[in-house]
Each structure stands twice: as C-alpha cells, then as structure tokens.
Amino acid sequence: MAAARVPAALLITTCRIVDVFTQVRMDGPRAVGEGKIVGWGKGYEGREVVDAQGGIAMPGLTDGPVHIDSSSPTPPQFPHTTLPFATTTISADPPDISHISDLVSTPSPVALTPARPLHVTPLLHHRP
Secondary structure: OOOOOOEEEEEEEEOOEOOOOEEEEEEOEEEOOOEEEEEEEEOOOEEEEEEEOOOOOOOOOOEEEEEHHHOOOOOHHHHHHHHHHEEEEEEEEEHHHHHHHHOOOOHHHHOOOOOOOOOEEEEEOOOO
C-alpha cells in the first residue's frame, strides 16, 4: 500500500490535508489503508475512490479531562456538540463516568456513545 504497489482500501481525491504538527497544508490525493493515511500524491490507486471536492482532512482532536456529568448536554447528546469541532476522542474521569452510569446499562465509557464515532477513554491519575 504505502509503496503504491497494492491498491489502497480508499483513495481520497481533490483533498487538502492539514498536518497539525508542522502546520502545513498539503494538496493532492490521499491513500488510506487500515484506517490510516499510507501515502499521498500521484501514483496511488484505491479499491474505493471518494472525491473530497476540495475539502480538508485532518486528524481528530482529543480533549481531556472532560467532565461529562457536569456538561450541559446529556451523555447521548455529547457527541453532537464535540464532533462538529473535530473532537473525536475525550478522556473522562472514572468517577464522572460512574455518576452517570444510571443513564446507561453499564458504566463503561464506550457505552456512553453507542453507535457514534466519539471515542471515550478513562482518564487515569498517577498518585505516588
């Protein structure tokens, strides 16, 4: 895939990508395999091709610590307030998760956002 010898799972054309580390924007097609960008530029093929129509692709952002129990939206509404701003992962305190466990069938962070592309991870504290 990365060497363009095997077609990527997905080829995104007419796309701009933002490198949030270098703060550089790169134009051109992107080859995606196993959920990761494996290459960009000419010479790639994809089993599926999507025209991004000049859209911008960037990595999802992580926000933490997030206090879900004291936020304005309810846990099921929470992804609708974060995803439009490119936040795809949040880290929440386990006590916050347990405070709202009566709203879900299990106190698992994953259960807070069923069938939504928001990842919820427990925030672990180190105490010497």
